[in-house]
Amino acid sequence: MGHRTSQLRQRIRLWRRTPRQGARSARTGLPLHTPGVWRRWTRAVTPTSAWPWGRQVPPHQHGPERLEQRPPRVETLDWHARYPQEIVLHGPTDRKQLALTFDDGPDDLWTPQVLDVLQQLHVPATFLCVGQRVQRYPEMVRRMVAEGHVVGNHSWSHPNLTQETAADIKSQIERTNAVIRAVAGVQPRWFRPPYGALNDVVIHTVQSLRMKILYWNVDSLDWTGIRTDQVVANVLAHTEPGAIVLFHCAGGAGEHLDHTVAALPILVDTLRQRGYTWVTVPVLTGQPAYL
Numbered sequence: 001m002g003h004r005t006s007q008l009r010q011r012i013r014l015w016r017r018t019p020r021q022g023a024r025s026a027r028t029g030l031p032l033h034t035p036g037v038w039r040r041w042t043r044a045v046t047p048t049s050a051w052p053w054g055r056q057v058p059p060h061q062h063g064p065e066r067l068e069q070r071p072p073r074v075e076t077l078d079w080h081a082r083y084p085q086e087i088v089l090h091g092p093t094d095r096k097q098l099a100l101t102f103d104d105g106p107d108d109l110w111t112p113q114v115l116d117v118l119q120q121l122h123v124p125a126t127f128l129c130v131g132q133r134v135q136r137y138p139e140m141v142r143r144m145v146a147e148g149h150v151v152g153n154h155s156w157s158h159p160n161l162t163q164e165t166a167a168d169i170k171s172q173i174e175r176t177n178a179v180i181r182a183v184a185g186v187q188p189r190w191f192r193p194p195y196g197a198l199n200d201v202v203i204h205t206v207q208s209l210r211m212k213i214l215y216w217n218v219d220s221l222d223w224t225g226i227r228t229d230q231v232v233a234n235v236l237a238h239t240e241p242g243a244i245v246l247f248h249c250a251g252g253a254g255e256h257l258d259h260t261v262a263a264l265p266i267l268v269d270t271l272r273q274r275g276y277t278w279v280t281v282p283v284l285t286g287q288p289a290y291l
């Protein structure tokens with residue numbers, strides 16, 4: 001085990017051991033590291049009336065994106081240190097190229113708006129799609145492929161796969177690849193785990209299917225209901241050459257993505273002015289898009 005890996009392990013052990021009981025955010029006064037705080041907060045700031053219930057997409061089996069489901073960043077770095085070939089966090093850092101990735105689609109509300117914006121901006125992106133939503137909105141996936149985007153796999157029903165058996169993980173991934181192949185004629189090679197949740201079983205299962213785990217190193221937090229300027233600031237503050245940026249193109253009940261659609265032109269233009277070009281993940285990494 002390398003020195004860097006053991007250092008990361010030590011930091012994770014410290015993180016787990018330190019309960020920080022009673023610690024509160026200096027800014028909001030809310031308790032830190034309390035499950036549910038983020039969810040309550042995002043509910044409070046998200047105008048649920050904006051969600052058109054009549055057009056509900058198939059819900060995520062285990063609810064929408066939740067910050068407390070996400071492993072701490074240091075844990076992700078540890079998984080990457082252990083499986084550098086299997087997990088991609090970013091592209092080469094010596095070229096000013098960036099990749100936009102969009103999770104949780106397709107739907108017939110936000111996905112078409114995101115596709116329209118990307119078309120106007122001439123930006124190819126990578127869409128990590130949920131199988132049961134592909135089944136519901138196949139024309140959106142065909143549109144992604146026709147417009148030069150890459151389609152990847154984000155499981156069938158968005159469970160936290162670390163709580164599933166190897167057989168169920170395999171079925172979640174294979175079913176999704178099968179429906180994408182059936183509707184769009186491509187078989188994804190890139191897999192993004194729901195909530196970014198990883199363990200050895202998930203990683204080995206993806207490996208056995210000859211696929212790659214697509215992570216990210218810049219999180220827009222677009223789904224939390226923060227303002228457009230906050231989404232923009234989040235991304236600009238963390239963008240470096242080779243960055244893989246996480247966005248969403250569909251939500252769950254109560255989530256809206258107005259700010260994603262509004263932030264994209266600002267981000268794309270600002271970073272172009274700084275000399276960056278936008279590419280798909282396969283182009284960024286020099287690896288194939290499909291099996």
Ligand SMILES: [Zn+2]
Pocket residue numbers: 065103104154158194195
């Ligand atoms: Zn997701």
